[in-house]
Structure formats: C-alpha cells, structure tokens
Amino acid sequence: MKEFYCFILLFMLSLCDASNKTPIKSIKSPDGDIIDCIHIYDQPAFDHPLLKNHTILMRPSFHPNSELLNPHSQENTNSITQSWQLSGKCPDNTIPILRNQNARKTKKYVMKQNETVSQSSSDDDMKSLDPYTHELELITNDLGSHKYAIAYVQGDKYHGAKATINVWQPYVQNRIEFSLSQIWVVGGHDSTINTVEAGWTVDPSVFGDNKPRLFTYWTRDHYGSTGCYNMFCPGFVQTSTKIALGANISPVSTYHGPQFDISLYIVKVTNENQILT
Template structure:
C-alpha cells in the first residue's frame, strides 16, 4: 500500500468517524414495548423484520441471520452463570431495541456538524489518533479488551476508543468500527456510549441503525447505549466475518456470561470485504473544537512504564484468512501517533494479557491540525 493511498485512506476514515447521523426508530411505527432508561434515552421494541436496517435497497432479498455460525470466537467464552450481568431492558420475542431521538435533536447535531467538524482542513483544528494498525494482509476479524475512563469533553469535541477492520482499493474504502465514545454533540450528554459505524458500497456510511444497513439481533443489548453499569470498566468487543454467511458480526463479550451477538452488517453492503479485509486497527481518536482545543484521550494521561496507570487495549486478537485467531503482534504492525506533544503511545507484552497498547494524553491547544 503506497504512502499516498495510506494517507487518503486515513483521512477518509477520520472524516467518516465524526459524521453525525443519528440512530432513531421509525416515528410512524408503533413499538410493542418501550424502555425509558433516562429522561432522554428511550428505546422502542420494534418488530425484528421491520427494523430500519432492512430498508436498505441492497437488502431487498436478504434473509435475517439469527446467530453466527459456530466458530472459535464463540466456543472460547461460554458461560458459567449470569449473576454478574443485569440488563436494563429485554424486548419481547420477535422485537429488537431501537433508540428514539427527536427531530430537534437531529437538527441540532446536523447544525453542529456543518459549523464545527471539518477534519484535517486548513480552517479547522484537526483530528488526532494514537494506536496501531496491521500491515496489509487478509483478515476475518478483530477483538480486544479496552478500558473506559471518565473524561472532560466539551460540547464541540469528541473522544473515541475503537477497534476497526476495513479494506481499501483505488481510493475506495469499506470499513467497520466499534467501541465507545464521548461525543456530547452526537448523543447530548458526556457519558460513554457504545457505537458502531460502517462505510460500504458507493460511499454509503452510517452510525448504528440511523439509516438502513445494520441488522440488530440482540433483544437486550442495542448497538448504541450508555455504558454506565458498575461492571463496565472494561469493554470487550469483537467484529468478525461469519464463515458461512459472510456477514460481519458485532459481538460483546462479558466475563461469566454467554457472548452477546448484538447484530451484524450484511455482506451485501460491501464491495471490498467479500473475502475478508486487508487492515485492522485499534486505538483512540479525538476531534478538537473549532477553536483548536483538543480533548483528552484515553484517561487523559500519557502512557508510562506502568501499564495499569493509563488507558489500554489488551488481548488484541486478529482472525487470519483461515479463521485462526492470533495476537495482533503475530502480524506486521505500524504505530499511529500524529501529535506526540498531546498524546502518547506505548506497546508491549505482559504475561496473561498478551500484546497490549497504552495510549492517550491530556490534549491541549497546540496539538496541530
């Protein structure tokens, strides 16, 4: 992959990362049940066969896959009990949770995007990244444990921590990413939110279920939700291509609980990921305010020699072309750090934790464009 193409690929990724299309339920659809998590966070239980994701024209003849085919990914983390995990909602059989948002809220976030988010342009503060990516090969999936931290993120800033898998060719790109974010302009608060994002054929792109594409399967865990339960100090996510269907599954893994298969992005959405992807990546990304103030990343601290004192990704695993799972350091990797004055990156190996990265920093007003 040429240097020019890598830069184009990265810039397209960063631009798409901070698009602000919102997840929402069809206001004309009567939900079977509703869960009010807080004053502004409400989920409708929508018929699984009438969910927004299936309205995509490429999914006209799509048959819903209710669970992944058996794989090593599923077999390795089977349950002991479910006493440590309590869900906030459980939609009735045959329905899935879709977050409801107001038109005013959507309009406000669109206005914010128009005025403030111009990543990597000459008239705006930049987007910054700290992480690692694999060299070009063929990959079927990526997973990692990553830590969650309270951060002070202003209204016109955003801070993300994510896993990513994608392919690029001839200035085109397909990708999927998932993780947590603090993005007040998008979700309206300063909490951690889980999220998923994809870009596919013809440049189509979307957060969560904001527009057709992602197929929600779990009745209990939506793709986008506040992460504020006491046990959620670490997030363990996996994205992998199903061996039989070719769909790309998003799975949440929780200790002592069966894997939660949240849903999937159908293979029909992509034209460069039919037979795996050619890049995986993990790390943190931030978006500065228009005034040039970059927010903190990770836990706001630079990495040091004690891996426990800074934000981290651990047990970073990658599925190769044959669906064999290996540590990411088995493959050739490249460090990504564009603003060492404001953020840091450290990699290493620890017994029991395998390969890890520490990342993050305080941000500031001199982080570059």
C-alpha cells in the same frame, strides 16, 4: 466484562426514519433514555429496497470462542451494562432501538469526518512498524485536530478481530469535541478505503450529551458519500434483543478506582456474506 454481538450488512447510504415503527414495548431508562422494542423485521435496515424480503440469519455457522480468544474470560470481572437494562428487557423477536436518535441524524452528524490514521503516514512507514506498536499521531484539518493513540497490525488476510476496551467518560469542552475508543477494521486504499468500526464514544454532536455510548460505524469510500452510525440509515441488521446501539454504557472506569471494559468482535462469516460485530 460485557461482550456485544449483532449483525451488519453494508449498503449505500440512505437516511431512514425509525419513528414510524410501532413499538411492542417501551422502556424508560434511569438515565432518561427511552428504548423502544421494535419487531425485528420492522427495524430501519429493512427500509432499504435491497433488503426487502430478506431473511435474517439468527445464528451464524461461525461463532467466536470467547474462552479461546480470552483465556481469562471466566475470571471475576466488574459487571457492566447499559443503563436501560436496569428497567426491563425487550421481548423475543424484537430489538431495542434508542428513541429519538433520528432527531440528530442529518447528514452532518451521520457522516464521520475523513479521519483514517494512515493519511498522514506512507504505506512504507506503516509496514516498517512492528505489529502492536503504539503510535501517537496528530492530524490537523479545517475542522481542528485529531489525536490518536493506536495499536495495530497489518497482514495479508484477516477474517476477524477482537478488542477489549476500557470504558471511560472523558470530559469534552463543547459540542464539536468528541472522544472515543474503538476497534477499527480497515481495507483498501485512498478513495476506496472501507471500514467497519465499533466501540464507545462521548460525542455531544451526535448523541446530545456527554455520556459514553455504544456505537458502530461503516463506510465503503473513505468517509466520502457513504457511511453511517448505528441504525441512522439502512444497512445494519440487528439480531440482539439485549443491546441498544447508541445507548449509555454504565458504570465507567475511574482513576485509581474500579475498572470496567467491554469486548467487541468484528468477524467476517465468509460463506454467509455477512459480518458479525
């Protein structure tokens, strides 16, 4: 089991370009990806004017206790990694960035479609369901149908969540289909819905292939004028030297075979005005 950590700050959507950053080191992944190790203060987040002269907090005062959250975390589990890590690692004070991810970062692909599950259920219906209830929903719009299998909980005040997610490589028939598994933290109502999301996805329209890739996403206005995958736009500040957003996750689970999973945390550090994910 692999646990992924990095930092995000949420700001307005403004497309950025990572191609003008000079890498300190470049790594060729066995799957064909190229990972550029960029100095941590040269990452795309700092193209945003509100982050000029920002000081990165490398170690938050709060850190998830993986043993407390998962008492079986020390048991033997299958090893999982990102393919590029087999070819090297980024030096200290750098972060790994998937090269050419900006080639597909037009607004069409940066923005997710309006897909909040609750849009087909009333608040009363949602409240009537017990926590952790599994629900299958079909939402249809002009772009086709979305099917959801969900487990969720609602309450008054939450400062964090964790999910351990099995990693698969589901088949998608064409470039407009996608499949994903994620942890999805949602707040607000209607046009003010804001989300922080993380997981893996197979999405040819965004990443150009059918590999399961690590992703993050956020929006603050119900997928209206704001929202962004990974580091496609300013606002996501990364500190990890080991994890590349958008990079392939390997190996994957097989039916009646070995199983592989990742653990993801989304935690609000209240006294430091940031979110740990």
